[in-house]
Amino acid sequence: MTVLEWSGEIGWELWTPELRAQLKASKGDDLTIRFSSVGGSIFEGSDIFNMLADHRRDNPSIKMNLEIKSTALSMGSAIAASPVFDDVSVEQTSMFMLHNPWTFAMGDFDKLQTQADFLKSARDMFAKIYSAKSGQSITDTIDDMSAETWFFGQEIIDAGFANRMNESVSSAEPAAGIVGIGQDKTYVLIAVKAKFQEMKKRQKELNEGVEFDEERAVACLKGTSNTKIVSKSKGDTNNSNNPEDSTVKTKADLIKELPVVYDECVQEGVQKGIKDGVKMERERVKKLADMKAQDNYKDIPEVVAVIDKAMIEGDSLEDATTKMNAAMVTIMNDPAKARAAAQESPGDIQGGDQNTPVTQTKRIREV
Numbered sequence: 001m002t003v004l005e006w007s008g009e010i011g012w013e014l015w016t017p018e019l020r021a022q023l024k025a026s027k028g029d030d031l032t033i034r035f036s037s038v039g040g041s042i043f044e045g046s047d048i049f050n051m052l053a054d055h056r057r058d059n060p061s062i063k064m065n066l067e068i069k070s071t072a073l074s075m076g077s078a079i080a081a082s083p084v085f086d087d088v089s090v091e092q093t094s095m096f097m098l099h100n101p102w103t104f105a106m107g108d109f110d111k112l113q114t115q116a117d118f119l120k121s122a123r124d125m126f127a128k129i130y131s132a133k134s135g136q137s138i139t140d141t142i143d144d145m146s147a148e149t150w151f152f153g154q155e156i157i158d159a160g161f162a163n164r165m166n167e168s169v170s171s172a173e174p175a176a177g178i179v180g181i182g183q184d185k186t187y188v189l190i191a192v193k194a195k196f197q198e199m200k201k202r203q204k205e206l207n208e209g210v211e212f213d214e215e216r217a218v219a220c221l222k223g224t225s226n227t228k229i230v231s232k233s234k235g236d237t238n239n240s241n242n243p244e245d246s247t248v249k250t251k252a253d254l255i256k257e258l259p260v261v262y263d264e265c266v267q268e269g270v271q272k273g274i275k276d277g278v279k280m281e282r283e284r285v286k287k288l289a290d291m292k293a294q295d296n297y298k299d300i301p302e303v304v305a306v307i308d309k310a311m312i313e314g315d316s317l318e319d320a321t322t323k324m325n326a327a328m329v330t331i332m333n334d335p336a337k338a339r340a341a342a343q344e345s346p347g348d349i350q351g352g353d354q355n356t357p358v359t360q361t362k363r364i365r366e367v
Helices: 016-025 040-058 077-080 109-134 140-146 155-156 186-207 214-222 251-257 259-293 301-313 317-332 337-344
Strands: 002-007 031-039 062-074 087-090 095-099 149-152
Touching: 002 016, 016 040, 031 077, 040 062, 040 077, 062 077, 077 109, 095 140, 109 140, 149 155, 155 214, 259 301, 259 317, 301 317
Parallel strands: 002 031, 031 062, 062 087, 062 095
Antiparallel strands: 095 149
């Protein structure tokens, strides 16, 4: 049995060429994929979906199992609903979400209509996949997608998207606080949706200035893959459009055939990453400092404590906002707990170019 760990954003951490290499390395063994993804690129996700189907066709007698570890959201849930898997299991804290495909669009009405038509066709395609897996009608499945429907733990099994719960590491009965066993899902949804919004923001940035690829969209809807990585060395005058005529097709080929070019690309990327990272960190801290200075937050020590901690731990503005909302809920429901959390604040932290940190005496807010 080969066990693979597939975790991350599709089209960011999860890429078809790397995953295909892992499948090839399994050499026809029975397969268990431990999977967790908030979703990502519909194109890359479709490639992964079809790659799994290819692996099943190439190895019809093997067992292919999927374990949903944390999340299977958006495109991630479509992959998890693939019919290639003989067994799909979940954890007590697993989350599964299906919704309509989305994209970021710009252009005239013809361009926007083309993308709208593609998204509707993609919705219908994924609705058939979800429906076949769950046994629910396509009409009801489309309604669930339009409503952005979430399932937790046992609910994933009850909805037909998994067939069993992974065995607990403890023989004790599961605690009532575990998601799907009586816990209010509000807190969990707030945190997970914040991560999902980060993914959407990153996908928007990746697609800025990129023309809508109609050819790839058609291939996606037809269930085919046309995403081979093909590069040519500098000075190559061969105008052939046949990918097989090119020498460099993967990162491994680039390292082998053009190591100097590869090293230059890596160094350039590292330097740009450092420069961009410093800029982004300054902007992040300034946004949090500006938020803390707002009149409706600065006099609430519980909220100030959350923002101070967010600055130190590297939380984004979105993550900090999510935690602030949770803190406000705690203030209303359990004032004593909120006060205790505020006392654990690292102290007042200034943003921007302040040279002298200011220590602020925390005032307990009566609720």
